[in-house]
Amino acid sequence: MELVDLIMLIYVFVLAMFVGFELITKVPPTLHTPLMSGSNAISGITIVGAIISAGLNDFSLSAVLGLVAIIFATINVVGGFLVTDRMLKMFKKK
Amino acid sequence: MQVITYLTYLFSSILFIFGIKQLSSPKTARNGNLLAALGMFLAIVITLFDKKIISYELIVIGFIIGSIAGAWMALKVPMTGMPQMVGLLNGFGGGASLLVALSEYNKILTGIEGPFNAATTTTIALSILIGAVTFTGSLIAFGKLQGLVTGKVVTYPLQHPLNALLLVTVLIGGGYLVFNPATVWIVVTITIISLVLGVLLVLPIGGADMPVAISLLNSYSGLAASMTGFVLDNNMLIIAGALVGASGIILTNIMCKAMNRSLMNVLLGGWGNAPTQAGAQTEAEHKPVKSVDAEEAAMIFDSAQTVVIVPGYGMAVAQAQHAVRDLANVLEKKGINVRFAIHPVAGRMPGHMNVLLAEAQVPYEKLYALEDINDDFPNVDVAFIVGANDVVNPAARNNPASPIYGMPILNVDYAKTVIVNKRSLNPGYAGIDNELFYGDNTLMYFGDAKEAITKLVNELKNA
Numbered sequence: 390m391e392l393v394d395l396i397m398l399i400y401v402f403v404l405a406m407f408v409g410f411e412l413i414t415k416v417p418p419t420l421h422t423p424l425m426s427g428s429n430a431i432s433g434i435t436i437v438g439a440i441i442s443a444g445l446n447d448f449s450l451s452a453v454l455g456l457v458a459i460i461f462a463t464i465n466v467v468g469g470f471l472v473t474d475r476m477l478k479m480f481k482k483k
Numbered sequence: 484m485q486v487i488t489y490l491t492y493l494f495s496s497i498l499f500i501f502g503i504k505q506l507s508s509p510k511t512a513r514n515g516n517l518l519a520a521l522g523m524f525l526a527i528v529i530t531l532f533d534k535k536i537i538s539y540e541l542i543v544i545g546f547i548i549g550s551i552a553g554a555w556m557a558l559k560v561p562m563t564g565m566p567q568m569v570g571l572l573n574g575f576g577g578g579a580s581l582l583v584a585l586s587e588y589n590k591i592l593t594g595i596e597g598p599f600n601a602a603t604t605t606t607i608a609l610s611i612l613i614g615a616v617t618f619t620g621s622l623i624a625f626g627k628l629q630g631l632v633t634g635k636v637v638t639y640p641l642q643h644p645l646n647a648l649l650l651v652t653v654l655i656g657g658g659y660l661v662f663n664p665a666t667v668w669i670v671v672t673i674t675i676i677s678l679v680l681g682v683l684l685v686l687p688i689g690g691a692d693m694p695v696a697i698s699l700l701n702s703y704s705g706l707a708a709s710m711t712g713f714v715l716d717n718n719m720l721i722i723a724g725a726l727v728g729a730s731g732i733i734l735t736n737i738m739c740k741a742m743n744r745s746l747m748n749v750l751l752g753g754w755g756n757a758p759t760q761a762g763a764q765t766e767a768e769h770k771p772v773k774s775v776d777a778e779e780a781a782m783i784f785d786s787a788q789t790v791v792i793v794p795g796y797g798m799a800v801a802q803a804q805h806a807v808r809d810l811a812n813v814l815e816k817k818g819i820n821v822r823f824a825i826h827p828v829a830g831r832m833p834g835h836m837n838v839l840l841a842e843a844q845v846p847y848e849k850l851y852a853l854e855d856i857n858d859d860f861p862n863v864d865v866a867f868i869v870g871a872n873d874v875v876n877p878a879a880r881n882n883p884a885s886p887i888y889g890m891p892i893l894n895v896d897y898a899k900t901v902i903v904n905k906r907s908l909n910p911g912y913a914g915i916d917n918e919l920f921y922g923d924n925t926l927m928y929f930g931d932a933k934e935a936i937t938k939l940v941n942e943l944k945n946a
Contacts, residue, residue, distance in 0.1 A: 390602045390603050390716050391600070391602060392601065392602050394716065395602040395605075398713055398716070398718070398721055401718050401721050401722060402712075402713075402721045402722075402724075402725050403725075405721060405722040405725035405726060405729075406725045406729050408500060408722075408726065408729075409503075409725055409726040409727075409728065409729025409730060410729045410732075410733065412500065412503045412504050412507075412726070412729075413503065413726075413729055413730045413733045413734075414733060415504075415507040416506050417507065417508075417509075417852075418737075418825070418827060418833070418834055418837070418852045419509060419825075419834060419837040419850055419852075420506055420507075420509060420512055420834060420837075421734060421832075421833035421837075422565055422569075422830075422832060422833060422834035422835050422837065422838045423506065423512060423516070423834070423838070424503075424506050424730060424734075424833075424834070425569055425697075425698070425701050425730070425734065425832065425833060426565070426568070426569050426572065427502070427503075427506060427515075427516050427519060428503065428701065428705065428730045428731075429569060429572045429576065429701060429704060429727065430519065430520070430523070430572070431499050431502075431503075431519055431522075431523070431723050431726065431727055432573075432576045432704045432705045432707070432708040432723065432724060432727040433523070433572075433575075433576055433579070433708075434523065434526065434719065434720050434724070435576065435579040435580050435583055435707070435708050435711045435720065436523075436527060436579065437526055437530045437715075437717065437719070437720065438583040438586075438587075438711050438714070438715045438717070438720070439579055439582070439583055439586075440530050440531065440533075440536070440542055441530065441533055441535050441715075442582075442583060442587070443542050443545055444533070444535065444536030444537060444538060444541070444542055445535075445537060445538070445590075445595065446538055447538075448541075449589075449593070449595075450589050450593075451587075451589045451590045451593070451595065452541055452586075453541075454582045454583075454585050454586035454589065455541065455545075455582070455583070455586050456541040456545050457545075457578075457582050458545075458578075458579045458582035458586065459541070459542060459545025459546065459549060460545045460548050460549045460552070461549070461575040461576070461578045461579040461582065462549065462575070462576070462579035463545060463546055463548070463552075463553060464549045464552050464553040464556070464572070465553070465572050465579065466523055466549075466553065467549060467550045467554055467557070468552075468553030468554070468556045468557045468572055468575075469557075469572050470516060470519070470520040471554055471557035471558065472556070472557035472560065472565075472568060473516045474513065474516055474517070475557065475558070476562070476838050476841070477509075477512045477513040477516055478513065479838070479841040479842050479844075480509040480513075480841045480847050481841070481846060482509075482846050482848060483846035483848065483849075
């Protein structure tokens, strides 16, 4: 990766931050806990990197680190989305 | 294939954005969460087709262990334990970022990928730093909330210089790595220092300030995911991480405002300390308090037209949510208007109280945020305080010597009558005496919340 590529990635990061700010300021306080657990699950997207690392041919150091990373990220993703759903199910109108 | 993968990642990114957008209303929120989960599922599936993957054994093992552990946690955790759960999940997210960064480093080192260049090494070093701090910081936050680590403020000499020194060491190490990428011991050292830094940054923060810490760590976990995106040259990770990072920053900001603290003050830790003696002592001589029993309290409720219930974390500790719901129902049956006023820091994390009340089947449209109900308190006949303390302390408005002076509070003392349910006159979480208890229009209804409110409900039913 060249420095120019890095700057393109920074573009994406900055613009996505703006989108994030716009979206999240509209979330009412009532939903702040599910917002947190749900967004938390989204941050488990690191799983994509973990999958490629763990898929290496042998039990290399990279693959083992990838395995632990998959376990962590899967807990984050599965636990995050499930617990958010469990909470949101309870929010009912009269 | 690469094109299909990238397009799928783009589609997943869009699903994440729409998912969060739908979280802006309780009606669509559940659907939004499903959309985000679908985005995640698609991203995972398409990644499994990556040509770099040669063996699936470790991947499958990882999925199985992670899914079982994650699902078990998500289904077992009680709603009161949600802050710990989120804290722990933050930590796993950060830990995964750390490990992926280390794995990438090792891949380049062993020639599987590469070669090293300045951009990659910089992002790997930053990814290690943020991932490691998020990981151990979140574990400490979890420990504090779970009562495994002291919830007290931990201070020691040279605390801030030490943290600054550690951070600078990591940055210098990262800088050295850019020019000498194959120096393994530097990578190991900055990893260890970053892990230690995470512990030291969260350890000083007191239990009462955990909502801020959890929000901030939530933001870090997002930034860690973004950083992994930089390492892997993957826009989807950057976008998803930035969304979470933004969310955490906004929530941190809201929590800081609600506690009248600056973010810097939070980051440096060391507040939530035993409050200044001056504040406590000026309150030393007090007027006597007026107390009521269940029967008298019931009569006051019976003659009211509007009631506002102000719950605090003490209500959840006493497991009194269902009793409070029964109280609201019995009052409504009598034609009394009942609302709930929720202070932003009423629970242990942003929005925690709303979840606890939702679990007790209180409809969400009855819950009012501070700014939506505060001006209305003078028109309220009875404000009923259950397990809340500091967030209704008028000292925040009128006693400049008080440590909570300037914090936005619910103006319950403006209500015609205030009834406070409490076990005793002990001060709240912040350790500050509460003027409200001695007010002319305040009546104390002593007793364990669950028991006392159940008694009150029975009195009201018989009245």
